[in-house]
Amino acid sequence: MVSPKQDPPSAEGLNSVEAEFVAFFVQMATALSLPRSVGEIFGYLFCADEPKPFDEVVSRLGISKGSASQGLKFLLSMGAISTVYVPRDRRTFYEAETKMRKLFSRALQESVRPHLEANGRLIDAIEEHIDRSQDHESLEEHYRARAASLKGWNDKALQLLPLLDKLISVPVPSFPFKFFGGDSSGENGKPKTPPAKPGKP
Amino acid sequence: MVSPKQDPPSAEGLNSVEAEFVAFFVQMATALSLPRSVGEIFGYLFCADEPKPFDEVVSRLGISKGSASQGLKFLLSMGAISTVYVPRDRRTFYEAETKMRKLFSRALQESVRPHLEANGRLIDAIEEHIDRSQDHESLEEHYRARAASLKGWNDKALQLLPLLDKLISVPVPSFPFKFFGGDSSGENGKPKTPPAKPGKP
DNA sequence: TCCAGAGTTCAATATATTTTGAACCAAATA
């Protein structure tokens, strides 16, 4: 399905393994309706063994500086990547967050929760409209019931968020019958040594 | 923020409560990156007290027949609405699924699971590429590790699906320390009586 | 101070998605 071996050694274009990782995250991005370029960038950084500088993202992926800049900014804002400072190199290096738990957790907090909270406010608005308007006669009760159902589910979702957060850090094959136990795949306090001058051979 | 009272009695346009429900689901649809029209249609049907026919969806929402047809088809395919047969009326009537649990459950099965399964196949493809290609020297081990991490998380997600499904049917305020208990908000075997000739006054 | 490199911004362009509406089909009715 994909062509033979022979990986271009570096510098321009991706080797076949990188290309597959990138394809994976492009598909992921598509599923989440994010731009392709975001998937490409994350995929490239995810499979890299060292932090990579801006210009390498641009040249290896063959995308424009503009796209790279915007995509990196977005990924930073999501907490999906972070910058790495490399002494004696003016460029900023980027590395992917590879702890999926963190990614997921953060998405829950930064994307899902705000949406649910906004929903809550919209539901309040609905209820106010039901109060304010007459000539619904028999419908008024029905409207109230529907609004209440919406509110119930929204609240439920909000309450489930922290539980979900706990759930994903439980080692799966043993189903979680006690929740607040330790996290198996926990943090390692590695002091984040910058790599020994990577990139630009 | 929204203008006074005085609801247009019917026939054309929405009353102010309907308008708010529709706005809510439009925002919901946007969050899920679905077309506005899908949100409008679902919102209209969700707040209706009886099943509504195609032509009313069109005229009340002021969208084209094409949009309505496609949106309804989509919502049917998601199981978010269903058709209702009304004797002595050629039109098909639609009603929203108001049991959120069903909606959610179904989305998990029909949308999330297939994506995860596709991901699994893509990860296999990555691993095959790692096998096939040489000249990665020291990188090969790193690639394998990254691929393994991906596979691990994907499998975990797949395993969590049924648990999630259970979770949402648990009454929330009492946290779930036993999972396989009964479902409080369970099915009611109502025999689905068609409404007494609604619509078209 | 000037220059070169790194990166950002943003208007223009390219792409993708939604919506419309006219043409069409099929079933019920005249």
Place this chain on the structure above:
DNA sequence: TATTTGGTTCAAAATATATTGAACTCTGGA
């Protein structure tokens, strides 16, 4: 059989989104 009604299809138009690339800013030398 012809007509009307209910609804679908699909190509074209309208909108929305992503990408590019040229102009720009900023910083660190020389």
